[in-house]
Each structure stands twice: as structure tokens, then as C-alpha cells.
Amino acid sequence: MAFSRFIKTQRAEIWTFIKYALTGVFNTLITYIVFSGLVYIHVLPSYALAIGYLLGMISSYVVNSRWTFQPSIRHISYFKRFLVINLLVLVLSEITLHLILHRLHIAYIAQLINIIPMTVIGYLSNRYLVFTTESLSDIDLSTKLTQTKDLQRRSAKELFLFAVAIALAQRLWLTFYALLELLLHRQKITIYNLFLGYYKHWDSGWYLEIAKSGFTTLKQTAFWPLYPFFIRILHDVTGFSYTLSGVFISFLAFIFFLYYIGRIADTEFGTKTARASILLFAFFPTSYYFDAVYTESLFMVFCVFAVEQAMANRFWSAGILAGLATLTRNTGVFLDLILFFEYLRYRKMNLRFWTSTWWKRLNHQVFALTLPVLFLLFYMVYLKAHTGHLLAFLTAEKYWDRHYMPLWETYSFTWVKMLHSTGWYHEYDLVELTTVTLAIWMVILGMRYIRRSYRQFSWWLFTITVLWIAATEPSLNVHDYLVSFPRYILMLFPGFVYLAVTVVRLRATPLIILIFALGLGMLGNLFFHGIWIA
Template identity: 65%
Template sequence: MTFARLNNSYLVELWTFIKYALTGVFNTVLTYLVYVILVYIHMQPSLSLAIGYLIGMISSYAINSRWTFKKTTNPWSYFWRFLIINLLILVLSEVTLHELLHVIHSADIAQLINVIPMTLIGFLSNRFLVFVPSASSTSLKGSQTGVSIPAKLNGFQKELFIFSLITVVIQHLWLTFTSLVELLLHKERVNWYNLFIGNYRHWDSGWYVEIARNGFITLKQTAFWPLYPLFMRITHDVTQTGYAASGIIVSFIAFVFFLYFLGRIATIEFGPHVARATILLFAFFPTAYYFDAVYTESLFMVFCVAAIDRAMANKFWTAGLLASLATLTRNTGVFLDLILLFEYLRHRDMNLHFWTSVWWKKLNTQVFALTLPAVFLSLYMIYLKNLTGHFLAFLTAEKYWHRQYMPLWDTYYLSWLRMIHSSGWFHEYFFTEVSMVTLAICMAIIGMRYVRRSYRQLSWWLYLIVVLWIASTEPSMNAKDYLVSFPRYILMLFPGFIYLGSAANYVRATPLIVVLFAIGLGFLGNMFFHGVWIA
């Protein structure tokens, strides 16, 4: 995509948003005029308001479908989606306004604050969830159709990238908005540095900044993997920005491309509707602020899904290299080889009968690409041996955090007990941990319906199980926190979010879940911004 065409796409989206906002103003005036007229002729106010709102909604649908989003072919086929989603937005608006009135006693100011996120949520919901082609009319289907990957993504890649970029921008604006509201509610002075940089560098961020600035010096630092601080250092040298700001730049760019490649692989397997749902669910997940922060999440995930995208396109040397870069960002990247192996078997039309001579004859030179993550990991371990005297320094460093292995059922059960017997903030935090590991288990259960679908889905599900197990079986025994960091580690479970997106799309619950996730994101994000330990 050329810069001019990309820039034109931005202008088109901006103009669409302006038309949506103008339509909202017009329909608000129309609703009010109908209400005034009906009250003037002595109709009951509550009934007048209901009729006015109904007329305003019908007008909104007609104008948005014809003018804003230009759906000229059978536009009324979108009406039920429009009605359900906009009623959900209305309910959300009422809830948030009610909560704001508890702390802002001026109804006008409260509504002025409330209207900004509601307008953004309304635009995104209508743009990408209401006025889109129906599943039956699109040529983008699941993997069972046998259509080639380029054909499936043809004409959808630009839209997917724009959607990913807009989603990241709005997610970041939402975090900024909730942070501003929290400051205003507590009558605190707005610190612009903290709002855009300082808020995003807490806890482990300090380690990455220090490594980016000085390199690895101590054994304890080797618990943090090298590629993200290396990218921070390069960005710092090129842009001359601070190390924290450089980390945020790396995270932002990687976040956009992560959602784009996530959308690509979700589109190939489940279609564009599930892809959009997955992107929204991931971006507004309650701990998704880590994608914006000075943390490895964005960079690690973009390497993961890009590696899988290339493997799906039969580009295994590129996939192997990307999986290697993921491994140098987070050690769990090495498990991507599980997906790459099954993708290789699928492309070579091979089964699991490796004990037969026919199986071995089908191998080609691309199979060596699968060894790249292990090779890169081995080279890094040699570097650690020279630096610290330990090949497995990253495991030795974990002793500083008193981590040890404990089976999933034990961590899950003991976390439930701690939550039940705790109070105050500790109860809320343990509830967050237990809720998220429960959600991850539900993702794995949902994914079971796809296991028999293909080697690809079998490998995705196995990867989900392996990473889920590793992420939830390393309790920190000094704090007796049995699911420590899991609210962050759940962000690695990209197959689970695709399964969740598929289920949400099937029951038409994506907007509601995204709204609930966004509320949780604002709440947990603000706690993280204030230095409270969240994952």
C-alpha cells in the first residue's frame, strides 16, 4: 500500500466519523423536537420520550446506512444488528453516566465527559459490527473451503490494517481518557509526561530500561530476555528519545502489526467477522495496557502471529526466523515450533506416521527451518554461559522471585481458597487472577470443538494448552501468590482469543463483551498507572 493510498484511507475514515458525529447531533435534535411537540399536545412525558427516541433511532439508522456508511443494497438487512448494538450502547451510557454522577454532581459536565467515549464506541460498533457485509455474502470463508490464502485476503488486507491501526489508537485514547477522568475526579494535577509515558513504565519496565541503557550486567537481569531492550536501544539511538519513550514507540508499532497479523490468520481460519471480533477482544482485554507499556507483550506477539502467518503461506524459512525472534523476546516463543511443525506436515500432506519410510521421503529442505528457534536459543545460552557462567541463567535468575513449579490444579484450587479468605484489595486482586485463569480454561474448552477440524487447529489448541500450563504453574512462593502474573500471561494465548472471538461472533455478543472488557481495561489500567501491582 502506497503512502498516498494509506493517507487517503485515513481521510476516508475521518470523514466517515465526522458524518457519524453530525448524524448523532441531528438525531439528538430530532428526538428532542419530537419530545417537545408531543408534550406540548399533552402526551405523557415518558411516552413522548419513548416515541421521540424511537423516531430518532429510525432516523439514525436510515441516515447512517445511506449517507454515513453508504449501504445502498438492501440497507434494512442490517437493522436488527443496529438495534441490538445501539441499545447495548445506550445501556452502557446510562450506567457510566450514573457512576459519574456519584462523583460529579453536575449532570451537564458528567454527560459532557460521558459522550466522548460513547461516541467513539458507537462509531466503531456501527462501522465494523453493524454496517458490514453478511457472512453469507462475503468470499472470505474458513479453511475448509480450500481457497488459497492470497485469494481469501485479497481486498481485505488494507481494511484489516486500517481496522487494526484505528483499534490501537482508540484503545490508547480510551486509556488516556480514563486516566484523565480519574485525575479530574480526584482533583489531581494533570502531568502530561505521566499521561503519555510515565504511566506505562512500572515494575518490570525498569528492568528493560536498564538493560537497554547498559546491557546485561548481573545474573538477575537475565530473567528478562534481550530482544525488546535491543529494539528500545536502537529506537533510542535513531530518534534520540528517552529509553522509556523508545519502548512505548516499539510497543505501539508492534501492537498495530500484531493485531493485523492476528486478523490475517483469524480470517483465513474463521472469516473476517471473527477476525474483527478477535482484534477487538484482544485490544480491549482488561490487561491489554501491557501492549502499550514498556513490556515485551506487543513485540513478542507480533513475532508469534507473523511466524504463523508465514508458515500458513508455506514460507517456513521466514516463519522459522520470526519464531526465533519471538524466542529471544520471551522464552515461550520456542513452543511456536509445535504450530510450525503441524503446518509443515499439512503443507507436505504428511501424517504423524514418522516411523514409515514414506513419511521421511516427503521431507524437503524447509524442515531445517524448524530448527532455527532452537539454534537461536542455543546461541543465546552460549552467550549467557560466557556472561554469567550459567547456560540456563534465565532459569537460575528466577530464584530471586522465589518461583517454583506447582501443577495447575493446585495453583487454581489454592488461589480460590486465598480469594475466599481474603478481604479488601487482596480479594479483588485474587478475584482478577482466578477469573482470568477460568477464562483461559474456558477458551481451551471452546477450542476443543475445532481440534478435529485440521492439523492446524490441533496445533493451535496444543499450543494453547502448553502455554496455559506453563503460565499458571510458576507461583511466587515468597508472596504465596499462586497465579502471579497470569493476568498478564493470558495475553500470550492468541488461539484462545480467536476461539473466544468465534464464540462471541456466533451468539452476536461481541459488542457487549468488548464493552465489558473496556470497562475492566480502564479500571485495571488506572491501577497499573498508579503503580499498583497488576500481573
């Protein structure tokens, strides 16, 4: 009897699920037929998958919005969410197809295998992130709500345009400074170097090599896979050179990173702090890494987008984005600190996990918090199968003679090293010490906000955790105790927001940006000429 009552009360939901499943089969069939037909006429599998998926996506939206769910409700927010979510699924599908084709070189069978996980992921994404019951009941409930959304939309648009303008201004500033340097020293000026060649030094070579050939040596596993995979996909789809693909991905991600850091700063501290945060990041003396063939832009956009989604209580998308950040750089797994406390805030929970009440307040979204760790575990399983080392990325660090050393030792040893060094080494040690001192100051600034909310406590905890990891792995073969820290400081996005709050309060934003911009020009030119900067 109890089961019968359950069936009766859940009949509508069960029927919705059946219709959704039938729609998924229909759209998957369309995708596969188009894919197979295009491959038959010798279209590249990547192009064929993209075209087939887009046609299937259009069919999916039409059928789901008109048949599976309430046909009387139409709203542009559905289509926007649907488009974003399904484009992300398309990118993931392209990646998995490349991985399968790497092992199985028959495109028809590879896509048939690829359909299985993509169908499940597509269903869950659309069911819980697009066509949600909550969103259906909340659409256009009142004029006040509509007006509020219009204001938020207009504010978001203005912030995005500001982020685009600042990203372009930063790139123009770097180009101007490089041109000025070349003219003063009467060196040859080439368009290629100004816009591409100068942005692929040092670690860029590793990422480009992995993009071209995949992981072929254990040493390469010190560099994480998602960025070179994106470079390879863009190269295959567009025909861009690997360098152009890397620079394009970095700059596009840089724009969206500035936008989302502005969004989370605006939500927490207001518009002035949001704009100051964007400016501080864009003109920080080592921000040229956001433009270069490095992971900085892609990693940071995943980080701040994940935080923004968690702040909006969208934990599944936040978990996926944090997982992608982890595959871009391993420190992304620590985003779970922020996601966990955002979840506690959303569920109105405390830290008394030993009580039964605490556990009863958990819902299905708590499983989203496991995604960054799961992404990391899956990658480790891949490394075990590919290299024989479950922790290959740690084993690879021996090639740079990296070892753990507490922060107070790396900091004090760098001071001693600087005092006894001369020339460029002296100046480089000064750059390292300045950036780590600024990072410590960011942590101190954040201490005034940690009692404000769970959110601010998690931001501060993330900052101090990543700071400690980034500053405690010296490369002892060259006795560089704070190796790469002038670049690693860019990961401390909460710290930059705390700094922005402070400079806005002191009305010192123009002065700080000017100092940063001058430092950016000088360090950027050193990097452009192949001199080691982080």
C-alpha cells in the same frame, strides 16, 4: 559421466548462483565503502551502517532484478518482498554490530567481521524468499489470479486500517479513563504521564535498565534480551529517550499484532471473527501491557506473524520470526508446535514418522523448524560466556522464589487464599482466578476444532502448553500462586480466536467488548498509579 550430465542440466542455475555471488560482493563493497567513509567523517556507526546498507540494498535490487534473474519480468511484489526482507536483515545487522562493538571498539574492523554472517544471511534470504523460481513462473499467469490478488490486497488493506483504528481507539480510551480519574480526584495532569510516565511501571524498569547498560547482573537474565536491544537501537539511532523508544516500539508492534491476528483469524474463520479477535485483544482488561514498556506487543507480533507465514507455507521466514519471538520471551520456542503441524499439512504428511515414506517427503524447509531452538541455544551459549550459567534465566527465577506447582494446585490454592483475604488482596486474587478460568474456558472452546485439521490441533496444543507453563510457576515468597497470569493470558492468541468465534455466533460482541473496556479502564488506572497488576 553422471557428474558431467549433472553439470549440463544445472548450468543455468550454477551461472545464476555465480552472478548472485558477484552481485553480493559488489553490493557489500558499496556498503563497506560508504560505511567507512561516513565513519571517517565522524558519523555514528549506527547511522553509517544504515545509510551504507540502504544504498547497497538499492544497488542489490537493481542488479539482481535486471541481470541475475530474468530481465523481462518486473513486478511490484518483488520489490515489496525485497524491501521487507532486507529491512529485517538491516535490523539484525544493527544488532550484531552492537554486539561486536561491545567486545571490539574499532568500528571499521567490527563491520568487517559483521559482513561475513550478514552476507550469508542476506544471500539465503533473497535467494529463497524474494527471487524464487516459483514466484517468477507464477506472476501474472491469468486475469483471474490477478483479480484474486487484488481482492486479497484490498481486504488486507481494510483489515490493517481497522487494526490501526482500534489500536488508536484503545489508547484514547486509556487516556480518557486516566484523565477522568485525575479530574475526579483533582490530581495534577501532565502530558508526560498520560502518554509515557504511566506506561513504565514494575518490570518496565528492568527492560529500561538492560537497554541502558546491558546485562550486568544474573538477576537481570530473567528478562529476555530482544526488546531492550530494540529500545537501545532506537534510542541510539533517533535520540529518543529510552522510555519513549520503549513505548513507541510497543505501540507500533501492537498495531501490527492486531493486523496479523486478524489475518490468521480471517483465513481460518472469516472476516467477522477476524474483527472480533482484534477487538477482544485490544480491549481485554490487561491489554494496557501492549502499550507499556513490556514485551507483550513485540512478542505477540512475532508469534502471529510467524504463524501467518507458516500458514502461507513460508517456513524459513516463519522459523526466523519464531526465533525472534523466543529471544523476546522463552515461550516463543513453543511456536514450533504450530510450525511443525503446518509443515505436515503443507507436505501432506501424517504422523507415521517410523515409515520410510514419511522421511522421503521431507524437503529442505524442515530445517527452518530448528531455528527457534537454535536461537535459544545461541542465547544460552552467550549466557554461559557472560554469566557462567548456561540456564541463567532459570537460575535468576530464584530471586522471586518461583517453583513448579501443578495447575490444579495453583488454581485451588488461589481460591482458598481469596476466600480468606480482604480488601485489595481479595480483589486481586479474583482477577487472577477470573483470567485463569477464562483461559481454561478457551481451551474447552478449542476442543471442538481440534479434529478439524492439523492446524487447529496445533493451535489448541500451543494454547494448552503455554497455559500450563504460565499457571504453574507460583512465587512462594508472597504466596502468589497465579502470579502475572492476568498478563500471561495475552499469549494465548488461539484462545482469543476461539472466544471470538463464540461471541460472533452468539451475537454478543458489543456486550463483551463493553465489559472488557470497563475492566481495561479500571485495571489500567491501577497500573498507571503503580499498583501491582500482573
